[in-house]
Amino acid sequence: MNNGTSAEAPLIELSNGQKQFGLFQALTNINLAINEGEIVTLLGPSGCGKTTLMRIIAGFETLTSGTLKIDGKDVASLPPEKRPVNMVFQRYALFPHLDVFDNVAYGLKVKGVEKEERRRRVQAMLRTVQMESLSHRFIGELSGGQCQRVALARALVNGPRVLLLDEPLAALDLKIRQHMLGEMKRIQLETGATFVYVTHDQDEAMILSDRVVLIDHGQIVQVDRPQDMYFRPRSLFAAKFLGETNLFEGKLTVSGIGQLSLETQDGPFEVVSNDAAVSGNDAAVMSVRPEAMSFRQSNAQLDYAVDAEIADVIFSGSRSFFHLVSLGGQKFRVQVQNMPGAALPVAGDKVHVSWRKDSATVLPLSRISS
Amino acid sequence: MTPSQRTGGILAAPAATYMLLFFVVPAILLFSYSFWISSGFRIVPDFVLTNYISAIRSPLFLRVTYNAIVIGLVTASVTLCLSIPVGYYLTYVARSKIIFYLILVTWFSSYLVRIYAWRTLLGTNGLLNAVLLQLGIVDTPVQAFLFSPFAVAITLTHIYLPFAILMVVSAMSEIKAELIEASRDLGTSALGAFFRVVAPNAAQGLIGAFMLTFILVAGDYVTPQMVGGSSGQTTGLLIADQFRKTGNWPLGAAQAFLMFLVSLVIYALVLALGRLTGLIPARRKTKPAREVA
Ligand SMILES: Nc1ncnc2c1ncn2[C@@H]1O[C@H](COP(=O)(O)OP(=O)(O)OP(=O)(O)O)[C@@H](O)[C@H]1O
Ligand SMILES: [Mg+2]
Numbered sequence: 001m002n003n004g005t006s007a008e009a010p011l012i013e014l015s016n017g018q019k020q021f022g023l024f025q026a027l028t029n030i031n032l033a034i035n036e037g038e039i040v041t042l043l044g045p046s047g048c049g050k051t052t053l054m055r056i057i058a059g060f061e062t063l064t065s066g067t068l069k070i071d072g073k074d075v076a077s078l079p080p081e082k083r084p085v086n087m088v089f090q091r092y093a094l095f096p097h098l099d100v101f102d103n104v105a106y107g108l109k110v111k112g113v114e115k116e117e118r119r120r121r122v123q124a125m126l127r128t129v130q131m132e133s134l135s136h137r138f139i140g141e142l143s144g145g146q147c148q149r150v151a152l153a154r155a156l157v158n159g160p161r162v163l164l165l166d167e168p169l170a171a172l173d174l175k176i177r178q179h180m181l182g183e184m185k186r187i188q189l190e191t192g193a194t195f196v197y198v199t200h201d202q203d204e205a206m207i208l209s210d211r212v213v214l215i216d217h218g219q220i221v222q223v224d225r226p227q228d229m230y231f232r233p234r235s236l237f238a239a240k241f242l243g244e245t246n247l248f249e250g251k252l253t254v255s256g257i258g259q260l261s262l263e264t265q266d267g268p269f270e271v272v273s274n275d276a277a278v279s280g281n282d283a284a285v286m287s288v289r290p291e292a293m294s295f296r297q298s299n300a301q302l303d304y305a306v307d308a309e310i311a312d313v314i315f316s317g318s319r320s321f322f323h324l325v326s327l328g329g330q331k332f333r334v335q336v337q338n339m340p341g342a343a344l345p346v347a348g349d350k351v352h353v354s355w356r357k358d359s360a361t362v363l364p365l366s367r368i369s370s
Numbered sequence: 371m372t373p374s375q376r377t378g379g380i381l382a383a384p385a386a387t388y389m390l391l392f393f394v395v396p397a398i399l400l401f402s403y404s405f406w407i408s409s410g411f412r413i414v415p416d417f418v419l420t421n422y423i424s425a426i427r428s429p430l431f432l433r434v435t436y437n438a439i440v441i442g443l444v445t446a447s448v449t450l451c452l453s454i455p456v457g458y459y460l461t462y463v464a465r466s467k468i469i470f471y472l473i474l475v476t477w478f479s480s481y482l483v484r485i486y487a488w489r490t491l492l493g494t495n496g497l498l499n500a501v502l503l504q505l506g507i508v509d510t511p512v513q514a515f516l517f518s519p520f521a522v523a524i525t526l527t528h529i530y531l532p533f534a535i536l537m538v539v540s541a542m543s544e545i546k547a548e549l550i551e552a553s554r555d556l557g558t559s560a561l562g563a564f565f566r567v568v569a570p571n572a573a574q575g576l577i578g579a580f581m582l583t584f585i586l587v588a589g590d591y592v593t594p595q596m597v598g599g600s601s602g603q604t605t606g607l608l609i610a611d612q613f614r615k616t617g618n619w620p621l622g623a624a625q626a627f628l629m630f631l632v633s634l635v636i637y638a639l640v641l642a643l644g645r646l647t648g649l650i651p652a653r654r655k656t657k658p659a660r661e662v663a
Contacts, residue, residue, distance in 0.1 A: 086556070110566075158557075
């Protein structure tokens with residue numbers, strides 16, 4: 001994994017991190033470096049260890065083995081209150097006996113910030129999250145989205161170097177979620193804080209992050225920029241977890257010197273893999289995004305192609321989705337951008353489907369990842 | 371009346387009726403007795419303050435009431451201070467419920483047996499004296515352990531501790547561990563989180579535990595009788611005697627209501643102290659959030 005290659009030392013650095021709960025191995029061999037000012041999301045299915053990893057950084061859990069450094073210092077013996085880290089909890093954890101203002105003021109009060117200064121900073125932060133007018137409401141009188149904003153303000157007002165956010169938007173509906181995502185990006189730019197963001201929503205991860213850390217069963221599967229993770233998944237798990245993809249399964253054979261060919265139901269595809277992850281005699285799979293496929297004539301040099309029959313067409317405004325079955329019997333989907341007046345094939349049509357070679361990724365079928 | 375109010379009313383009716391018949395009515399009767407007079411061996415309806423005046427003027431009543439207040443406050447404070455760490459441990463630290471059940475099991479032993487146990491422990495030939503003699507701290511057995519306010523306080527602490535723990539646990543279990551983590555995340559130590567987050571949110575339960583212990587102790591008339599001696603007598607015993615021995619119900623009733631007033635005053639003082647120290651939130655906590663559909 002090639003993260004943490006920037007010149008300055010990373011702000012958070014996990015090396016060989018292991019976490020066990022009794023006999024259960026929750027995190028295995030975690031190596032991760034997060035740089036100052038980055039938005040990094042931890043993405044993965046439910047139960048994969050995202051919250052656990054975050055709680056380790058915050059200081060609520062300790063590593064069974066391995067080291068965690070913040071700002072170059074080993075923080076194993078540092079309790080949560082001494083770490084330059086603030087957390088926004090999955091279920092907000094706002095204080096019910098305090099109103100909005102006092103919730104946000106809590107951290108400053110604890111640190112002994114003088115009253116006038118405290119009031120000024122809390123009010124500025126409430127303005128940022130647009131909760132000024134509700135500053136005297138109690139927590140029980142707020143909506144989910146308002147709670148979320150208070151939780152964000154309560155953490156941010158302390159000016160933490162690192163803000164840990166554990167699925168803060170999970171309880172909100174799509175519209176507020178999109179609004180809050182924008183807000184969060186803006187706040188991050190304004191404050192320059194490092195965000196570590198936990199989600200199991202791939203859209204959130206891709207919209208928000210500089211880098212995505214994909215986790216499966218307590219292991220980091222891939223760390224990459226969202227676009228690289230999407231178009232260059234390094235494992236079948238990554239390909240399937242992010243967005244929709246078509247998979248052409250087959251067996252790799254050596255077709256020449258340094259040349260591999262994927263033998264599928266639809267004939268051989270010459271593999272132009274620069275990835276050493278696959279080799280001859282492996283069961284492998286070619287992953288292609290539906291939007292990378294089209295009905296135009298293929299160029300044998302640049303494109304892969306199959307012939308197929310359209311089973312079904314779904315029109316959805318800006319786009320159309322085609323369900324197809326290849327001559328070899330493979331089911332797959334194509335997504336096309338709609339243009340006014342463009343003639344598109346209909347169900348029952350026999351079509352030629354092609355996609356650029358560099359838009360496809362050949363991945364080993366085994367679950368062992370990079 | 372909305373349907374849910376009606377349902378609530380129906381569900382509450384049996385308990386409300388019971389309380390009305392066996393608590394409110396007797397309390398009103400008792401209150402009116404306190405203005406009657408006892409002449410000879412009969413009780414005569416009247417409306418005089420004689421009973422209250424003679425109670426307040428009686429040095430015995432003042433002395434035992436003072437005893438009751440001191441023993442009550444000491445026992446309630448010690449009990450609360452002991453039950454808070456146990457309650458905290460049971461709510462946030464313990465992984466199994468075993469200790470909790472063990473505490474409940476202590477109720478299976480009878481109240482009287484426990485008083486006798488303390489008599490044995492504190493008596494002239496008791497364990498405490500034996501240990502002190504062995505260690506050479508004293509050379510003759512200390513008589514003062516038993517038959518003293520100290521004996522009453524220690525026995526009653528033992529008896530009411532499980533009640534207090536139970537109340538503390540139920541108050542704390544309403545407070546999610548996440549709130550403590552949030553507090554620590556924002557810069558307090560674990561102890562700071564207790565005072566700033568747990569105590570204010572559990573305030574009602576903690577005060578409940580304190581007041582329940584106080585009232586039970588101040589009204590107890592068995593323990594003082596058996597381990598209190600003359601210096602450890604409390605109002606409860608004096609009041610009981612008016613009903614059992616002297617037959618002066620009006621005086622007993624007046625004394626009981628004075629004790630009730632004392633409890634109210636103590637409650638008010640505890641609340642004021644809590645507000646002053648910030649352990650009780652000054653503003654009323656609002657209802658919990660409506661469930662979001
Ligand atoms: N205190 C604990 N004791 C035992 N097992 C635990 C504990 N905390 C977490 N686990 C286990 O560790 C695994 C990872 O849990 P974690 O909460 O980190 O998942 P997550 O990725 O945050 O999931 P979600 O998306 O559902 O929140 C789960 O299998 C969980 O059951
Ligand atoms: Mg989680």
